[in-house]
Amino acid sequence: MEFAMVGAGAMGLRYGVLLQEAGNDVTFVDTWQPNLDKVHQQGGVYVSRDGQGRHLVPVKLVTPETYQGDPDVVIFFTKQMQLAGFLKRCAHFFNDKQYAFTCMNGMGHVEKLQQYFADDKIIAGTALIATVLNGPGDVDFMGKRGAGKMNMANLTEKPDEMTHRLFDEFKKAQMNPTLTTNFKGTLMTKVVFNSVMNTLCTLFEMQMGEYGNFEKAYDLSRQLIDEAYDVCERAGITLVSTRDEELHALDYNCRVTMPLHYPSMYQDMVHDRPTEVDYINGYIAKLGAEHHYDAKTHVFLTNLVHLSEYHRANLKQAREKQAAQTETVHTSR
Structure with a gap:
């Protein structure tokens, strides 16, 4: 082909x-x-x-x-x-x-x-x-x-x-x-996965395996998954895995298949590129609002990622300003 x-x-x-x-x-x-x-x-x-x-x-x-x-x-x-x-x-x-x-x-x-x-x-x-x-x-x-x-x-x-x-x-x-043959459910199941893994690993700059070994990882994942599944149920979307299956998939990928991996959102963040959080956690939050459900945790995490982007941009600007001032001093000498 x-x-x-x-x-x-x-x-x-x-x-x-x-x-x-x-x-x-x-x-x-x-x-x-x-x-x-x-x-x-x-x-x-x-x-x-x-x-x-x-x-x-x-x-x-x-x-x-x-x-x-x-x-x-x-x-x-x-x-x-x-x-x-x-x-x-x-x-x-x-x-x-x-x-x-x-x-x-x-x-x-x-x-x-x-x-x-x-x-x-x-x-x-x-x-x-x-x-x-x-x-x-x-x-x-x-x-x-x-x-x-x-x-x-x-x-x-x-x-x-x-x-x-x-x-x-x-x-x-x-x-x-x-x-x-479940189009929306297939796509949303991965969005839910990424809403946990990509976002939390990015915010705390950790590999997937490190997150999976954290003693409270199950509780954090469960809260985000339950909220996302509640949204999908209200939107009439049947995901291709159950809540427990999604939790198992998260744990398995963290511990077995990709423990050393940094998710793509992390890679964007550390290279000062815009993240896709609005299309992941932000999408879940928006879908919830459309169906009169307040996905508070996903809203909070979306805003936290944007806060981190904002902070990194300010740091970068400050470093560039300091470098320019240093160069000016050296040139004047």
Whole structure:
């Protein structure tokens, strides 16, 4: 199959490289100039696994404006706040025969995809696959080959021939897909997972395993999960796991599959990039408000993450001001 991978960050590179290794034609489409420059300079992307075996994988990487392919599937792995801009710049190569697929974090992306693709051409899902972008053109796949899993569902909840073809390609790429017919419930189950793991690990700058070993981790997780499930029940969303199953999944991923992993929200925070908390905890809080339920804990955590962003921005500004003053003193001498 021919794929256009829109977004060549950590997850975009992982999906794209694995699909390419499984025999597919993959072109990466990105707008981050340092990434474009580095990949073109070195002739591909450097790939490691758990920090080991770093090697160069040749890839095709272009800007939206220079892409000239006609893919069967366009896969989107951008940050939520970047998607609208990517879609606008990529619209020239979209057509009514193509399918759109995404496993992006949070909620809000499907509505944007619907502006460019018909409902029966949209497939979305969730990925429990840890990946770290070390820098431009340098990615680290966390876990052994075949580690992690993903879920996928059609927006119409009616799998068709292309859905099964895509499922087969993900399976060949060893991404362990599961096909469901519960679209909103599939996506929201991952949002609930991230509302605990991403947010708390980011606020306290800790790996998932460290959180999982905290004696009160169960209580913290239970409070957030119960509140999120209460919201979903009021919104008429049936999640694909029970509350207890979600708690077990959190614990298992912390202790067994990804104990050394820092979630993507943490990676954004420490690199002074905007986080997606509004599309995760903030989305749960907003959905609750729409159904007359006050998700107080999720509101509180959303505001805490924004407070941390605000504090880090002030510190960065102060450091830059001090550096500029120091440079001025040295120059005057």
